[in-house]
Amino acid sequence: MKKLLIILFSVLSFSLKGQEDLGPIKWLTFEEAEKLDSAENRPFLIDVYTDWCGWCKRMMATTFHNPQLAGYINQNFYCVRFDAETKDTIKFLGQTWVSDGHNNRLARHLLDDHLSYPTIVYMDKQKRIAPVPGYMDVKSIEPILVYFAEDLSGQVALEEFKDMYMFNYPKIYKDDLARLKETKVDTLGKINWKTFDEAAELYKKNKKPILIDVYIDPKYRGYVPYCTMNAMIHEGVVLKNKKLCDYINENFYPIRFEATTTDTIYWLADTLRQHPHVSLGENMPNHFTHALMNNNFKFPAMFFFDKNLGYIGKTDMFFSPDLWSVIMKFYATEAYKTQNFETFYRNNYK
Numbered sequence: 057m058k059k060l061l062i063i064l065f066s067v068l069s070f071s072l073k074g075q076e077d078l079g080p081i082k083w084l085t086f087e088e089a090e091k092l093d094s095a096e097n098r099p100f101l102i103d104v105y106t107d108w109c110g111w112c113k114r115m116m117a118t119t120f121h122n123p124q125l126a127g128y129i130n131q132n133f134y135c136v137r138f139d140a141e142t143k144d145t146i147k148f149l150g151q152t153w154v155s156d157g158h159n160n161r162l163a164r165h166l167l168d169d170h171l172s173y174p175t176i177v178y179m180d181k182q183k184r185i186a187p188v189p190g191y192m193d194v195k196s197i198e199p200i201l202v203y204f205a206e207d208l209s210g211q212v213a214l215e216e217f218k219d220m221y222m223f224n225y226p227k228i229y230k231d232d233l234a235r236l237k238e239t240k241v242d243t244l245g246k247i248n249w250k251t252f253d254e255a256a257e258l259y260k261k262n263k264k265p266i267l268i269d270v271y272i273d274p275k276y277r278g279y280v281p282y283c284t285m286n287a288m289i290h291e292g293v294v295l296k297n298k299k300l301c302d303y304i305n306e307n308f309y310p311i312r313f314e315a316t317t318t319d320t321i322y323w324l325a326d327t328l329r330q331h332p333h334v335s336l337g338e339n340m341p342n343h344f345t346h347a348l349m350n351n352n353f354k355f356p357a358m359f360f361f362d363k364n365l366g367y368i369g370k371t372d373m374f375f376s377p378d379l380w381s382v383i384m385k386f387y388a389t390e391a392y393k394t395q396n397f398e399t400f401y402r403n404n405y406k
Contacts, residue, residue, distance in 0.1 A: 079116065080126040081135050086148040089134040099204045100179035101133040104140050104163060104187075111191040112174040122194050125201075132205035138163065140171065149183070178204045186214070195228065202285045212376045217289075220376075224292040242377070243293055245301030247310050252321055255309040265368075265388060266361040267308040269295070270315050270345060286374035290356035297377035300384070307388035315345045315353070323365075360387045368392060379405060 084092070089100060103120075105112035120126065129135060140163035146153045153162035159171060166177045167187050175189040178200070186209065188200060199221035203214055222229035223241045250258065255266065271291060295301070304310050313321065321344045341353060348359055354372040362368050368387060375383070382405045386392055391400050 077117070077121075078137070079121040080123055080130075081120050082130050083135050083137045086136055086138075086146055089136050090148065092134055097181050098132065098134050099181055099207070100177075101129060101135045101201075101204075102166065102177040102179070103135070103137045104166060104173065104175045104177055105137065106139060106141050106173050109173040115174050115191050119192060119194055119197060125194050125198070128201060128205070132201070138166075140167075140173065176200075180204055180209045181207055182210075184209060195232070206286050206374070208286060208374055211374055212379070216376055220289050220293045224289045241293065242298050243296040245296050245298035247295060247301045247312075248305050249310055249312040252311060252313070252323070255311050256322075258309055263363040264309050265307065265363055266365065267304060267310045267384075267387075268348065268359040268361070269310065269312045270348065270355070270357045270359070271312065272355060273314050273316065287355035290374055294375070294377050294380060297380075300377045300381050303381060303384050303388075307384065313342075313344075315341050315355075317342050362390070 083103075092098075093100070103112075103116075105116075120129075138160075140159055141155075142160050143155045144160075146160065146162050148162060153160055153165070155161070156164075163171065166185060167175055167189075170187070170189070172189040174191060175187050176192070176197070178186045178188065180186070186204070192200075199218045200214065202221065203209070203217050208217060219241050222232055223243060226233060249269075258264075259266075272287070319342075321342060323344070341349070345353075348370075349357065352372070356374060357370065357372045359370045360368050369392065371383060382401055383397075385404065386397055386400050
C-alpha cells in the first residue's frame with residue numbers, strides 16, 4: 057500500500073509540473089469575456105500563443121506574473137488565452153471559427169494572417185483589433201496597456217503615445233530613451249500660467265480668451281477615479297510642447313488650478329466676484345470645480361471662455377500636441393462661430 061501511494065504521488069507530481077502556471081491574471085474563455093462585456097464594456101486582451109512557443113511561455117512566466125501589472129490588467133481588461141492551433145470550435149464576434157487543419161481561422165483573423173507568436177491582440181471598446189507581436193517585458197507592455205485601457209486609439213497613434221509615455225517617466229525609461237535616435241517629442245515649452253487675480257488684472261488692460269486647465273495634485277490622485285494615467289502625461293509632456301505653449305501664451309490668458317484646492321476662488325467677471333467659490337472640504341472638489349465640470353470629473357480637462365468671458369467649450373480627453381494646437385486655434389480664431397470642429401479639423405490638421 058505504501059508503495060502504491062508513492063507511485064500515485066509521483067504520477068500526480070509529474071502531472072502538476074507539466075501544467076503551465078497561469079499566474080494572477082484572470083484568464084477567461086471567449087464566451088465568458090463576451091458575456092461580461094455585454095454587462096460592462098471593456099477592452100479585450102487576447103494572448104495568442106502556441107504550445108511550442110518558448111517566448112510565449114517566458115512571457116507568461118515573467119511579464120504576466122508581475123503582481124502589479126496583473127492587477128492593472130484585471131481591473132481594466134477582459135483577458136483571453138488563445139491557442140492559435142487549437143482544433144476546438146470557437147464562437148466569437150458573432151461568428152463560428154474552426155481549424156483549417158493547422159491554425160484556427162480566428163487566429164488568422166486576429167493576426168491578419170501574420171502568424172507570429174507571442175502576439176497580444178488588443179480590442180478596444182469599439183471592437184477595433186490591434187495585434188502587437190513579440191515578447192514584451194513589464195516596461196515595454198505598460199504604455200500599450202495604458203493606451204488601450206484608457207481608450208486612446210481614436211485620439212492619438214500608439215507609437216506617438218508610447219514615446220510620450222516614456223518621456224513622462226525618464227528615470228524608468230532612461231535606456232529606452234537613450235536608444236531613440238530621434239523623436240518628435242518636444243518638452244522645451246512652458247506655459248505662462250496665471251492665477252485668477254493675475255488674469256483679471258491683465259484682462260482689464262487687454263481682453264483675450266481665457267483658457268482654464270483643471271488638474272489633480274499627485275497626492276490626491278488616489279481619491280479621484282477619473283484622474284487617469286493620460287492626465288499625467290498631458291501635464292508632464294503635452295503641455296510642455298513648445299509650439300503649443302507659444303500659441304497658448306500668445307492667444308489666451310491661461311489659468312491653471314488644482315481641482316481640490318481649499319483656496320477661495322473669484323471668477324473674473326465683476327458680476328460674479330461677489331459670489332466666491334469655496335472649498336467643500338479636504339480632498340473634495342472645490343465649488344468652482346463643480347461649477348465648471350458639472351459633477352463630470354474627468355481629466356485632463358480644459359475649459360474655454362471668449363473675450364467677453366462667455367463659456368464656449370471644453371475638452372476632457374487626451375490628445376497629441378498637434379491636435380491640441382488645432383483645438384486652441386479653433387477657439388482663439390473664433391472659428392467655432394461659423395463651423396463645427398470636425399470641419400475645422402479636416403481643413404487644419406495635417
